[in-house]
Amino acid sequence: MLATLAREPLHRKGWVYEEKYDGYRIIAYKEGRQVQMYSRNDIDRAARYPEIASAIRSMHPATLVLDGEVVVFDRSNVSRFQLLQRGATSSVFVVFDCLFVNGKDLRREPLSARRARLEEVLASEPSGSLIMPSRRVAANGLAAFKIAARRGFEGIIAKDPSSPYLESRSPQWLKVKVHQQDELVIGGFTKPEGSRKFFGALLLGAYIAGKLHYVGKVGTGFDEDMLAALYAKLRPLMRKASSFVDLPRATDVSFVTPKLIAQISYSEITADAKVRQAVFLGLRDDKPPAEVKLPALADNS
Numbered sequence: 001m002l003a004t005l006a007r008e009p010l011h012r013k014g015w016v017y018e019e020k021y022d023g024y025r026i027i028a029y030k031e032g033r034q035v036q037m038y039s040r041n042d043i044d045r046a047a048r049y050p051e052i053a054s055a056i057r058s059m060h061p062a063t064l065v066l067d068g069e070v071v072v073f074d075r076s077n078v079s080r081f082q083l084l085q086r087g088a089t090s091s092v093f094v095v096f097d098c099l100f101v102n103g104k105d106l107r108r109e110p111l112s113a114r115r116a117r118l119e120e121v122l123a124s125e126p127s128g129s130l131i132m133p134s135r136r137v138a139a140n141g142l143a144a145f146k147i148a149a150r151r152g153f154e155g156i157i158a159k160d161p162s163s164p165y166l167e168s169r170s171p172q173w174l175k176v177k178v179h180q181q182d183e184l185v186i187g188g189f190t191k192p193e194g195s196r197k198f199f200g201a202l203l204l205g206a207y208i209a210g211k212l213h214y215v216g217k218v219g220t221g222f223d224e225d226m227l228a229a230l231y232a233k234l235r236p237l238m239r240k241a242s243s244f245v246d247l248p249r250a251t252d253v254s255f256v257t258p259k260l261i262a263q264i265s266y267s268e269i270t271a272d273a274k275v276r277q278a279v280f281l282g283l284r285d286d287k288p289p290a291e292v293k294l295p296a297l298a299d300n301s
Helices: 050-057 081-086 111-123 141-151 224-237
Strands: 002-005 016-020 024-031 034-038 063-071 092-101 131-133 155-159 169-177 181-190 202-208 211-218 253-256 261-265 279-284
Touching: 016 141, 016 169, 024 050, 024 092, 034 050, 050 063, 050 092, 050 131, 081 279, 092 111, 111 131, 141 155, 181 211, 202 261, 224 253, 224 279
Parallel strands: 002 169, 092 131
Antiparallel strands: 016 155, 024 034, 024 063, 063 092, 155 169, 181 202, 181 253, 181 261, 202 211, 261 279
16 A cells, blocks of 8 residues: 655644655565565565564464565664665564454454554564554644654655555555655766766656656765765666656766666755755665656656
């Protein structure tokens, strides 16, 4: 189930407001001793997060399906994608929904009932586990947004407690961003200048109607090791022709097949759908590039 983007903070009576996490979305399946952890592009990540997989395996229900996000928290207890992507410290599975327990399908039950069952399941697990429930921020949506902004959260998720679990994007879950972040496709790079090595900036794009549109570039957020590692991934993808349908005329540009997705933070999206003051946070490999859309180009399409 995916949340619909809300343009501004909101309050809806009776809704709940959870912290929006900055990590990898995961659906975890447990059947007996077998555990699978699927990302949005249907790749099993259990081997990447063996400690979390082991913690799920040791949980009491014989069969279990959980929806959540693998994250890494910083010293202020705020999830940071950069830390997760770099493997800086121990990761945690933050769970916000429970879909099956001991063979019972909960997806058509209201969120309030699924959350109660989730809390029952997690309450029976050892304290200090690598699995935790998502945190509710405040009962009032506007107050929750202010707390999220003060704490430095990525945003909040507003949820209708009567909502069933739908395998689609739903207006019964709304995401409100505090900090602008998006996934964008890498379609090329510029030549490095001065003492910089490997490349100067990445050319970024997003899809609409199956075509890759140019949305700007990012040249900050890299250290030398990251520049080298990313360039090693870009070189095999180099091609002569641009994949962008609307790239302005440019020199000293190398194009690549659009297979890599960058997580980018930025100050705003301009009127002509370009990102301003972009900073590179890391690469994502948990969704297909064709699913990458920019809100200014296509609202949650």
